């Protein structure tokens with residue numbers, strides 16, 4: 001309210017759900033153009049807040065990942081006409097329900113793939129070469145010169161790496177790993193005609209023929225728990241898994257068991273099955289590298305994202321076509 005009053009004319013109201021990481025940039029640059037409603041700063045429950053303050057809200061902003069836009073939330077927003085998600089993945093949105101209510105969706109088609117691919121390779125190097133484990137070793141006061149043994153890692157160069165989902169992100173991971181002389185294979189819904197890598201239609205077979213898997217696909221009913229215990233056992237006790245897709249693509253409970261029993265070699269995870277929850281057991285395992293769902297986040301990207309979000313909001317409020325509408329919506 002304060003912001004609209006300060007400018008003497010009415011700003012367009014935008015509801016911000018789930019504290020998206022772009023919000024600080026957005027708020028500092030564009031609070032003179034929009035009035036942002038921030039339930040995450042309120043002491044009220046989300047539904048109480050929405051029922052009290054959001055009855056006339058037409059546009060909302062939501063990050064990908066943990067917060068799901070449920071019918072209960074939508075029922076509190078009778079005037080809603082636009083959802084802008086700051087994610088590429090849309091598994092947190094109930095698409096049929098949004099369609100039924102004729103609510104338009106803007107998303108982020110291809111802003112993040114370089115950053116996500118960079119972090120995927122970073123996690124792979126970290127898990128194999130034990131960068132974070134070595135860091136912990138030194139911080140504990142241990143030293144090779146005192147006869148302490150640093151945790152020895154495994155080579156990346158020349159490894160057989162399977163990419164699960166060879167889209168924008170997966171292709172960039174593959175390209176980066178070519179620079180490490182890795183032998184790349186992949187699994188995706190269909191074989192890509194112009195790709196030089198070996199194709200496996202079945203992820204179990206892919207795992208049997210690889211030293212590591214990098215999961216880059218989206219979460220759908222088909223990919224949920226696609227990386228199950230059998231796939232992990234097929235990958236083998238030195239095999240590593242990197243996940244920059246969505247947590248629930250891996251059967252997380254089975255993964256924890258495989259790690260504890262030494263049935264896989266290690267994991268690097270940017271995403272988790274029940275974010276923001278992380279299984280306790282993972283904190284005690286030295287062959288696990290954890291990252292707080294930041295693969296898409298860099299300073300540079302946050303500036304570009306902020307502009308994209310505002311361009312979509314401005315288009316909506318001036319009755320123009322959205323800049324990045326979700327296809328088939």
Ligand SMILES: O=CC(=O)O
Pocket residue numbers: 064065086087088089090108112296
């Ligand atoms: O996880 C982030 C995204 O889907 O963009």
